[in-house]
Amino acid sequence: MAKAIRKAAVIGSGVMGATIAAHLANVGISCFLLDIVPKKLTNNEEAKGLTLTDPAVRNRLAVEAIQKLSQISPSPLFDQQFTTYITAGNIEDHLHLLKDVDWIIEVVIENLQIKQSLLQKIEQVWTEGTIVSTNTSGISINGMAELTSERFQRSFLGTHFFNPPRYMKLLEIIPGKYTDPAIVEQMSEFSERVLGKGVVVAKDTPNFIGNRIGVYGLAVTLKEMLANGYSVDEIDAVTGPALGRPKSATFRTLDLVGIDTFVHVADNVYRNVEDANEKAIFEIPAVLKNMVANGWLGEKSGQGFYKKVRTANGSEILSLDLSTMEYLPKQKIKSASLEAAKAAKGTANKVRALILGKDRQAKIAWDVTKQVLLYAAEKLGEIADTIPDIDKAMRWGFNWSLGPFELWDAIGLKASVEKMEAEDLTVPAWVKAWIEAGHESFYHTDSAENKKNVYIQGSLKEIEDRAEYLSLQALKDKKQIIISNNGANLLDMGDGVAC
Secondary structure, three states, X not given: OOOOOOEEEEEOOOHHHHHHHHHHHHOOOEEEEEEOOOOOOOHHHHHOOOOOOOHHHHOHHHHHHHHHHHHOOOOOOOXXXXXXXXXEEEHHHHHHHHHHOOEXXXXXXXXXXHHHHHHHHHHHHOOOOOEEEEOOOOOXXXXXXXXXXXXXXXXXXXXXXXXXXXXXXXXXXXXXXOOOHHHHHHHHHHHHHOOOOEEEEOOOOOOOOHHHHHHHHHHHHHHHHHHHOOOXXXXXXXXXXXXXXXXXXXXXXXXXXXXXXXXXHHHHHHHHOOOHHHHHHHOOOHHHHHHHHHOOOEHHHOEOOEEEEEEOOEEEEEEEEOOOOEEEEOOOOOOHHHHHHHHOOOHHHHHHHHHOOOOHHHHHHHHHHHHHHHHHHHHEOOOEOXXXXXXXXXXXXXXXXXXXHHHHHHHOHHHHHHHHHHOOOOOOHHHHHHHHOOOOOOEEEEOOOOEEEEEEOOEEEEOOOOOOOOOHHHHHHOOOEEEEOOOOEEEEEEOOEEO
């Protein structure tokens, strides 16, 4: 029988570990936050006469991490008093406390050997039935656990939170080869109902779903830019809201994430895939290596693809010219396709207006989008079992308004595939077979039966959401309207409940 999750332990008090602990506290789950024991005293500790044996010193990293939660913006806590749910400790003195928790989350540095060593230590104090998970952006779940017993691995899985955990909806759950399916189901339901997450189940492949597709999209955009002499401003004008993406678009996103972080995540795919063409996309361009070497890491270092400078009139945003590596005043990009996208109503119409344009910006949009769509189609079955899992991962993890397959439907599946093949691009056989069978989209709404169906394993199958999710639009479609006027609808939600 599955254990209820009432108490947890987070190991690793860096930004992710501390903010995961904070989100557990937000929902009333008490947890231990453990980290390594410091090797040397701070000047302040020496002044107080403390030694390396004092608990205040030995727990310092976790204590400071909890204190810093109040300084993070936006706040990782619903209320600052919720820090009382978090107890600081260290791995050497307090690992035995893991015997009394229901969920152990490892959140240490992204290093396979360090994670393997820690999991071996956890197993020594682990109680059977306790769930153990790792928060990793792309390291192999099976590789991480291979030095532990099969019994331990039945309770082990990946739980990849996106940063910041309180605000980002996506949680990727990654089973290992021995993970008990009941635990996958339990963690999926718990994460949705209690933590408020949108869960997708990913396969144990490099970077899982969100980062695999998202980093690919960023990488191909950068390569298109370098190959064709586009500017930072041009790319971000196209790859933002006009393409159904966040305002941060491509290069502002890279600055926010950290260019060194992007390099690390992209390199993880480069090192762990065999296909030469795929490796070429994830190979780090020299310009990014130079930026990291210069310390131009983005927001955290004060400059990356953008840089804010003070002027006589206040402050000004400069953008990087990659041909000269100099910062120039940011340019406002205008074009017919961008104006058409801006004027269109709804994301699907905006994207269609942009991509179907005839100017330079429309070409950028098409050249980037076609590669992302084909890559997502190639990876279906390898990184995720279903189209909705890939689409949800990109909407919830990268804030895309439309996932790749939803976007493909929006621009026209059949016409876009014909255009791709006219450009000598290879379209996956399953996509062509789907079109040849008479289908014009991956998603299909049956208005007669009020059902939404999607391509799954060669046929249309109804999308099944968990019971706690209710679509108000679906209630309207089913004529569950009790009373209505120009301003509002009163809907019958079932079970005697109205909305």
